[in-house]
Structures are given as structure tokens and as C-alpha cells.
Amino acid sequence: MLFASLKHRNYRLWAAADLVSVTGTWMQVLGVNWLVLSATGSATSVGLSLVLQALPTLAFGLWGGALADRLRARPVVVASQVAQGLLAVALAVVALSGVTSVLPVYGVALAGGLVTALGGPALGRFGAEVVPPADLPNAMALGSVVNSAGRILGMSLAGVLIPVTGPGGLFVINALSFLAVIGAIAAMRADEMHELAQAPAGANGIREGLRYVLRTRWLLVVLALSLVLGSLGRNYQVTMAAMAAGPLGAGASGYGLLSTVFAVGTVLGGVFAASRPRLTMRLLLVTAFLSSVAQALSGLMPELWTFAALLLPIAAGAVVIDTTVGARVQLGSPDELRGRVISVLGLVSAASGALGGPLLGWLSDAITPQLALQIGGVGTTAATLLAALALARITGVRILRPRTA
Numbered sequence: 001m002l003f004a005s006l007k008h009r010n011y012r013l014w015a016a017a018d019l020v021s022v023t024g025t026w027m028q029v030l031g032v033n034w035l036v037l038s039a040t041g042s043a044t045s046v047g048l049s050l051v052l053q054a055l056p057t058l059a060f061g062l063w064g065g066a067l068a069d070r071l072r073a074r075p076v077v078v079a080s081q082v083a084q085g086l087l088a089v090a091l092a093v094v095a096l097s098g099v100t101s102v103l104p105v106y107g108v109a110l111a112g113g114l115v116t117a118l119g120g121p122a123l124g125r126f127g128a129e130v131v132p133p134a135d136l137p138n139a140m141a142l143g144s145v146v147n148s149a150g151r152i153l154g155m156s157l158a159g160v161l162i163p164v165t166g167p168g169g170l171f172v173i174n175a176l177s178f179l180a181v182i183g184a185i186a187a188m189r190a191d192e193m194h195e196l197a198q199a200p201a202g203a204n205g206i207r208e209g210l211r212y213v214l215r216t217r218w219l220l221v222v223l224a225l226s227l228v229l230g231s232l233g234r235n236y237q238v239t240m241a242a243m244a245a246g247p248l249g250a251g252a253s254g255y256g257l258l259s260t261v262f263a264v265g266t267v268l269g270g271v272f273a274a275s276r277p278r279l280t281m282r283l284l285l286v287t288a289f290l291s292s293v294a295q296a297l298s299g300l301m302p303e304l305w306t307f308a309a310l311l312l313p314i315a316a317g318a319v320v321i322d323t324t325v326g327a328r329v330q331l332g333s334p335d336e337l338r339g340r341v342i343s344v345l346g347l348v349s350a351a352s353g354a355l356g357g358p359l360l361g362w363l364s365d366a367i368t369p370q371l372a373l374q375i376g377g378v379g380t381t382a383a384t385l386l387a388a389l390a391l392a393r394i395t396g397v398r399i400l401r402p403r404t405a
Helices: 010-039 043-070 071-098 101-128 133-187 206-213 217-233 236-245 251-275 281-298 304-331 335-366 369-395
Strands: none
Touching: 010 043, 010 101, 010 133, 043 101, 043 206, 043 217, 043 335, 043 369, 071 101, 071 133, 071 281, 071 369, 101 133, 101 335, 101 369, 133 251, 133 304, 206 217, 217 281, 217 304, 217 335, 217 369, 236 251, 236 304, 236 335, 236 369, 281 304, 304 335, 335 369
């Protein structure tokens, strides 16, 4: 059932608050990029702010997972939302006071990354507590739709408002958006929550979580596949820009069109995932294989419209892959280890962006964007086939083909 999760009042509150929060977040992302670019005139400086946001996840993400498993999720989530709101207020003060140095912006970016690293796993656990386990895959898929819609809405509103309010106005709106999340949490019915078991007081925290991941072979295969897919097949912000500016000759307007097509594809992918009764390993592998082949073929496309036509299913596939990985990883892990497993998945996601973005950018510059896409597509296709073989050996089940009678 496409909207199964919406029958739960707590999830309806959570989804509405998430839409408001994601919209505000993307308004702030564009505001920060514009503020840094206006102050420095350097795209590299913009990239540095993104790196500073990602570094704390790589350094402290596992600590956040251990914290999430030890403490109740609700107060940790509220505390992280308050902290993020205060950081948005700090950005607004910097922007509205006319400070020309980007150092305060970098400081807020680093602090925001730290809050995300420590509070993100608790946010994942809390999102799993607003619905029963049977509806979690559907809730995650609908969450992808909400995130995609919030991204489109946030970017559109930012484009309209930034000439009027400047970046400072966008930061104020984002600060207010966190009040919607806190209000939604306060309005949730405690007796309708599905709280996960917490780790016992004597648990070994990070070490226990790592031991679980390292001894769970199917989980290692899924995480390794996610890393390869994320590195070589997911950094389309890099390859779209390289294709639009280079072989396609489409310029900034073409890049904008491709970004819109990609966003629409993510919405379609989320709707498809939400409509599935189950998110299975077979769905993950088939989608990864088809998306990888489509990526390799996209490097052969000579025109903007043909490239965009392939980009749509690739974007949809990316959401299906992410949602299925998240659902399988969460539902396949013990409740008391859920936060630490989520934090490991977050580390894989951060590492794939940190590795894949520069690698695909270098390949696009050193050879051509077309070859970069083809190499990435071939690499992810091979990784998917290897993962299918490994999972078949580990589970004893034919992943890509049903057993015959």
C-alpha cells in the first residue's frame, strides 16, 4: 500500500515536520553557498564548507551511534534540533551584520556537522519508532519522497527569496523550521510510539557495534556495495555539471534542466519504493544492475535530451537503492544495536561522497566526462554482480532468480 505509513498519526506529524525542516535546510544550503561565493569569489571555498560539514561524521559518527543506542531517542532528537536552530540563528547574525570573513561560516558548518554526527543516528532510530516495524520500509520510502519534495521546494523558494531577503533571511526561515519539528515531537502520542530496545548499561559501545558489523557477512556485502554505488554511481552533481559544460554544450541552463530532471526522478523513485509491499535484496540488486548499465550508457549520449532521458531512471534507481539498503540494514539488525549500525551506514555514505566526488571530477578532467560515466557504470555493474554472488553464497538463496520447484 502506497500510503500505509500515513495511517499512523505520529508518522503524519513526523512527515509534515520533515517536509518543513528539509525545505528550510535546502534554503540554508543555497544561502551558505551564495554567502561564501559572494565573499570569496571562489568555488573551492564553497567546496571547503561542504567538506567541513562531512568531516565530523567521519570522525564522530560511531560515537553518535553508541549514544543513540544508550539514550532514549526523543530527547536526543529534540536537543539536536535546538542546536541546529541556534546555529541557523548564528548564521543569520553573521549574514545580517555584514561580516565579510568566511571563518564564522566555516565554524558554523563544522559545528553543524558535529551536531549531525552525534544526533543523526538518534534521528534514524526515532524515525523507526513512529511506525510499527512492518511499515518501516514504506515510511522510509515516503521519507525519500518528502526529502525530494523539500529539496525542490527549498531550492525554488531560495531562488525567489535570496534577491529580496539576502542569505540572512533564508537562515532565519531555516531556524524557524526547527520549531516545526520540535512541535511535532511534542504533539506525538507516547502510547502510539514503538520504542526500540536500548543497549544495556554495560555494553561496550562502539566496539560492540563494530564487532557486530564485521561478523555479519551479509551486512558487510551490502555496505561494500553501497560504498561502490555511492562513490562511482551517485555523485551526479559532478558528472552532470561536467557533461553540461563540456560534451553536451548546454551551459548553466542545461545544468539547471538536468538538476530538475534528477529531482523529479528521485520523487518517482520514492513513490515506486513506497508502493512495494517489501523491499528485498533482489530489488536492491536488480535496481543496482539496471542503474549501473544506464549510467554506462549515459556516457554515450550525444544530446542533452537523450542524456536527461537516462538520468530520470538513474535518479529513481538511486532512491530505491538507498531506501532498500536502509530498510534491510535496519530491519536486519538488533534493536539495541540499531543506532550504531545506522552510524556505520552514515560513515559509508560520507566516505562515498568524499571519495567519489573528487575521483569522478578528476576522471572527467583527465579523460572525458563520457568515459568517467562509462568507467563508473562498468565498475558498479561488476560490484553488483559480485555482491549477488556473495549474498547467494552467504544466504544459500538465489538472489537474482527464484528457486524452481
